[in-house]
Amino acid sequence: MKKNHIGTVENIQEINKNVYSIEFSSPTLEKISAGEYVSILCDGLTLRRPFSVANFENNTTTVLFKKRGGGTEYISNLKIGDKIEFSAPLGNTFTIENKKTLLIGAGIGVAPLFYLEKKLNEIGAETFFAAGFLSESDIIEHDFDFVSTDDGSNGNKGSICDYLEQIIEEFKPEKIVSCAPHPVLKFVAQTAQKHKIPCEVAMEKVMACGIGVCRGCVISLKKDGKTQNATVCKDGPVFNGEEVVW
Template sequence: MMKKILQIKNAPILFHRKVSSCARHISLSLPAIAGTAEPGQFLHLRISSGSPSPLLRRPFSINDVQGDRVSILYEVKGAGTKLLSKMLPGETLDVIGPLGMGFDIDPQKREHLLVAGGMGLAPMGLLARSLKGMKLKPELLYGCRSSAELVKPGITGCQISSEDGSCGKKGLVTSLLLDRLRICRDPAVYACGPWPMLKAVAGICHKNNIPCQVSLESFMACGVGACQGCVVKNSDGNYVSVCDKGPVFNSRQIDWDQDCVI
């Protein structure tokens, strides 16, 4: 079945909060998208309607869906997100979505490990909600640089690590994963975060023969598979577009030796 993609030109912002030193959470009223959005899919936002700068839309993972509301979690990083961070409740955004291929949930698996690094926390809210909806138990392993950058994940069953030890276990999220895997019986891993982290998580999973899905990031133009701008190299050596063949891929389909795009 064809997935229904919509352009909503004026989705109202319901709330917009600072949730860490660098991250913000924004909730939009999107009844037409809320009903069909799947975990791992993304929204393509036009941040400056009517102005040529920033020009291109920006892709953001769907963080969560509650009723008619769809939220995203983002880091203020460049010109686009800086402008977005100034927007107030009541203002509207031009949204295209839901886009891309999300996470596949295998209900036969015993443990469902959600591995997030930094802003890789973004897609985990809806993934955890979907797992719970299927009577499965999500476990979040969440790594951040420091307590200042920690976003309260809002997911029960969460272990935290920080690079400077200011919250949770000192170290990288991969060490939480290795610890957890020691006592897992039949796990599935869902990961999102920076490329080096994803590469490490994929390596651990491949070595232990554990199915692993990764959500990738890329610069995008069209967001629908037309322009071929956002490609990554897959394990067959072919380029595949992140926007429509991903952003979630089976980790074995990716060539992890390529330079990261972002």
């Protein structure tokens, strides 16, 4: 499948302070699977910036992003009708299977889980989506089943990790999938392992080449008793939580 695409911005809006939703269409990108990501060329920057896919339909990709530096500043200033150059699809995918699945997202990490939830619901899989945010103003609007905020300004007070045992006890998932900051991912993966529930985690690392060459995004996995390296950009971003060396 063609990897480089020129898209057209169909919609862009600031959904929360410094958090944006952008939709761009491209006739050359016909399919992208949940878990795969896109890498956007930003004017004046050599390295493309990677983003998860929050939705894809009718050749149109939705990305939710937080403004952090030059790349995201550039994307946030795009207007409807502007051209956007990006590579896609990149990386591996979540496994789509008809299992009772608990989705755990924190912050902007909810984005790839939106698309996964849609794909799981399409095949009839039961899902429970629990999301954690710092505060009410950080909540990304969605029909979540459970919300916590660190400061208690909306939903349950505390980290989403504080409620994981309770949610597992009540929902009894056959599988857990998470995308969140590293400490949350680690906690989710280790809790899943304790309960012997299969777990997939979507990892994030600051990337350089994005094609598995520079080794800048390497993590360690343990497989068959041996430790081996894997790149988040090419071998990931989705990994078996039990195999990641945290």
